[in-house]
Amino acid sequence: xxxxxxxxxxxxxxxxxxxxxxxxxxxxxxxxxxxxxxxxxxxxxxxxxxxxxxxxxxxxxxxxxxxxxxxxxxxxxxxxxxxxxxxxxxxxxxxxxxxxxxx
Amino acid sequence: xxxxxxxxxxxxxxxxxxxxxxxxxxxxxxxxxxxxxxxxxxxxxxxxxxxxxxxxxxxxxxxxxxxxxxxxxxxxxxxxxxxxxxxxxxxxxxxxxxxxxxxxxxxxxxxxxxxxxxxxxxxxxxxxxxxxxxxxxxxxxxxxxxxxxxxxxxxxxxxxxxxxxxxxxxxxxxxxxxxxxxxxxxxxxxxxxxxxxxxxxxxxxxxxxxxxxxxxxxxxxxxxxxxxxxxxxxxxxxxxxxxxxxxxxxxxxxxxxxxxxxxxxxxxxxxxxxxxxxxxxxxxxxxxxxxxxxxxxxxxxxxxxxxxxxxxxxxxxxxxxxxxxxxxxxxxxxxxxxxxxxxxxxxxxxxxxxxxxxxxxxxxxxxxxxxxxxxxxxxxxxxxxxxxxxxxxxxxxxxxxxx
Numbered sequence: 361x362x363x364x365x366x367x368x369x370x371x372x373x374x375x376x377x378x379x380x381x382x383x384x385x386x387x388x389x390x391x392x393x394x395x396x397x398x399x400x401x402x403x404x405x406x407x408x409x410x411x412x413x414x415x416x417x418x419x420x421x422x423x424x425x426x427x428x429x430x431x432x433x434x435x436x437x438x439x440x441x442x443x444x445x446x447x448x449x450x451x452x453x454x455x456x457x458x459x460x461x462x463x
Numbered sequence: 464x465x466x467x468x469x470x471x472x473x474x475x476x477x478x479x480x481x482x483x484x485x486x487x488x489x490x491x492x493x494x495x496x497x498x499x500x501x502x503x504x505x506x507x508x509x510x511x512x513x514x515x516x517x518x519x520x521x522x523x524x525x526x527x528x529x530x531x532x533x534x535x536x537x538x539x540x541x542x543x544x545x546x547x548x549x550x551x552x553x554x555x556x557x558x559x560x561x562x563x564x565x566x567x568x569x570x571x572x573x574x575x576x577x578x579x580x581x582x583x584x585x586x587x588x589x590x591x592x593x594x595x596x597x598x599x600x601x602x603x604x605x606x607x608x609x610x611x612x613x614x615x616x617x618x619x620x621x622x623x624x625x626x627x628x629x630x631x632x633x634x635x636x637x638x639x640x641x642x643x644x645x646x647x648x649x650x651x652x653x654x655x656x657x658x659x660x661x662x663x664x665x666x667x668x669x670x671x672x673x674x675x676x677x678x679x680x681x682x683x684x685x686x687x688x689x690x691x692x693x694x695x696x697x698x699x700x701x702x703x704x705x706x707x708x709x710x711x712x713x714x715x716x717x718x719x720x721x722x723x724x725x726x727x728x729x730x731x732x733x734x735x736x737x738x739x740x741x742x743x744x745x746x747x748x749x750x751x752x753x754x755x756x757x758x759x760x761x762x763x764x765x766x767x768x769x770x771x772x773x774x775x776x777x778x779x780x781x782x783x784x785x786x787x788x789x790x791x792x793x794x795x796x797x798x799x800x801x802x803x804x805x806x807x808x809x810x811x812x813x814x815x816x817x818x819x820x821x822x823x824x825x826x827x828x829x830x831x832x833x834x835x836x837x838x839x840x841x842x843x844x845x846x847x848x849x850x851x852x853x854x855x856x857x858x859x860x861x862x863x864x865x866x
Contacts, residue, residue, distance in 0.1 A: 366815075367813075367814065367815055371626070371813075373626065381622060381626065381701070382622075382701075383813050384813070385796075406701065407622070407623065407701070407794065407795075407796060407813075408621045408622020408623045408700050408701030408702075408776065408794065409622055409701035410622070410701065410703070424707060424710065425625065425710050425711075425714075427656070427657075427660070427706075427710050428656070428706065429656070429703070429704050429706050429707035429710060430703060430704040430706060430707065442703070443698070443701070443703050444698055444703055447703045447704065448704070449691070449703075449704035449705050449706060450656075450704075450706065451655050451656060451682060451691070451704070451705050451706055452655070452682065452685055452686055452690075452691035452693075452705050453691070454691065454693045454697075454698060454703065454704055454705065
C-alpha cells in the first residue's frame with residue numbers, strides 16, 4: 361500500500377501524552393517533525409514503537425491515549441526509544457524472549 | 464451513520480428462539496482417547512460443515528460440562544454426534560439428553576461398545592450423512608441485527624492494534640448496539656489498568672463495582688501465575704507493558720454503556736454491550752486462564768456469539784469451529800505479508816484511511832458473513848477448538864442489572 365507522503369511519521373495519540381508512536385519504520389538519521397520542530401531520529405525505530413516526546417525523568421508516569429501505561433525505570437532524552445529497557449509496568453512485569461532476527 | 468440497506472440476513476430458527484447463521488454438524492469427542500476417531504469421522508465426511516469439537520480430560524469438571532452443553536446447543540449447530548471411548552468421567556447421557564431436549568438430532572457412539580476404531584468410524588460416517596440430509600431440509604428464515612450476538616477478541620497485538628483495528632471494531636460495536644445487537648468483549652486479564660474507566664461506563668454503580676472487582680481478581684490471578692497476559696511478540700511489535708496492551712485492547716469495546724458482566728456460557732439477555740469475565744474464580748487450580756486465543760473464542764461462542772471479530776497486529780491465522788471468525792488486521796505491513804488470511808485491512812488508517820470507513824467495512828462484513836458469505840479463515844478451513852479445565856462461581860445479581 362502506498363504511503364501518503366503528507367502524513368507525519370510520528371503519531372501523537374492524545375494531547376497529554378509524553379510519548380509518540382512510529383507510524384512506519386523510521387531509519388536512524390531521518391529528519392522528522394516532532395511537535396512542530398524538526399528532529400533527527402537518533403536510532404532506527406520500528407512501526408508501532410514509542411519515542412519520548414520530551415525528556416522524561418526516572419519514575420515519570422508514561423501517558424499513551426492519555427492514560428498511564430507504566431513508569432520510567434531510568435531517565436531518557438527527547439526522541440529516545442521508550443520500551444522494555446527503560447519503561448516498567450505498574451501492574452505485572454512483562455516477559456520476553458530472545459529473537460534470532462526474525463520479528 | 465448513514466442508513467444504507469443492510470444485506471439480507473437469514474438464520475435457522477431453533478427451538479429456544481435463537482437463530483443460527485450456520486447449520487453445522489458437530490462431532491464431539493468426550494475424552495482425548497476418542498479424539499482421533501472423531502477427527503477421522505470429520506475428515507472422511509468430506510464436508511466443510513462438519514466440525515470437530517470436544518473435551519480432552521478424563522476427570523469430570525462442571526465448567527467444561529456446561530461449556531459442552533452450550534456449544535452443542537449453539538444456534539449455529541444443527542445436529543451433534545457424541546463420541547465416547549466408554550470409561551471416561553464425562554456425563555455423556557446427560558449431555559445427550561440436553562441436546563435432544565433442544566430439538567436437535569443427536570447420536571452417541573461409544574467406541575468400546577461399537578467395536579473399535581474402524582467400526583465406530585463407519586457408524587459415525589453413516590450418522591453424519593443422515594444428519595446432514597436432515598439439516599439440508601431446514602429452511603432459513605429472515606434474521607435481524609437485534610438477533611445477532613457478536614464477540615470480539617484480539618490476538619498477536621502490537622503497537623498498531625490500539626490505534627487501528629481495535630478502535631475500528633469499537634465503531635462497529637457501537638453501530639451494532641445501536642441496532643440492538645448483543646456485543647461481547649472479554650479477557651479481563653487484558654483489561655488490567657482500564658478498570659476504573661470501564662466501571663464508569665457501567666449502567667449501574669453496582670455493576671461498575673463488580674467490574675472493578677473482576678479486574679482485581681484477574682490481576683491477582685496473573686500475579687500468582689507469574690506472567691501477565693503479555694507475549695514476546697507483543698513487545699517485539701512495540702508494546703511495553705500489560706496496561707499499555709490493555710488500553711489498546713479496551714478500545715474494541717467502543718463507547719456504548721456496559722450492560723452486564725457475564726461468565727463463559729452466560730447468554731446476553733438482550734442487546735447491548737457485555738464484558739465476559741474469563742478468569743476462573745478461587746485460587747489458581749488448573750493453570751492459566753486461557754492458554755491461547757482459541758480458548759477465549761470458544762468461551763465467546765459458548766455465550767452465543769454467532770461470529771467473532773478477531774483483531775491482530777502480528778498476524779494470527781486462526782478461525783474456529785462453530786462460529787466464523789472475521790480477521791481485522793491492525794498492521795499494514797502484516798496485511799501485505801498475510802493478506803490471504805485477513806478480511807479487513809485496518810492498518811490503512813496509519814496511511815491516512817478513516818477510522819469510520821474501516822468501522823463501516825467491518826459492520827457491513829458482519830452482515831455479509833451472517834448472511835452466509837464465508838470469512839477468510841472459514842474458507843481456508845480453519846476450525847480450531849480448545850476446551851480445558853476451569854472453575855467458576857455463578858454471576859451475582861448486580862452483574863446483569865437489565866435482566
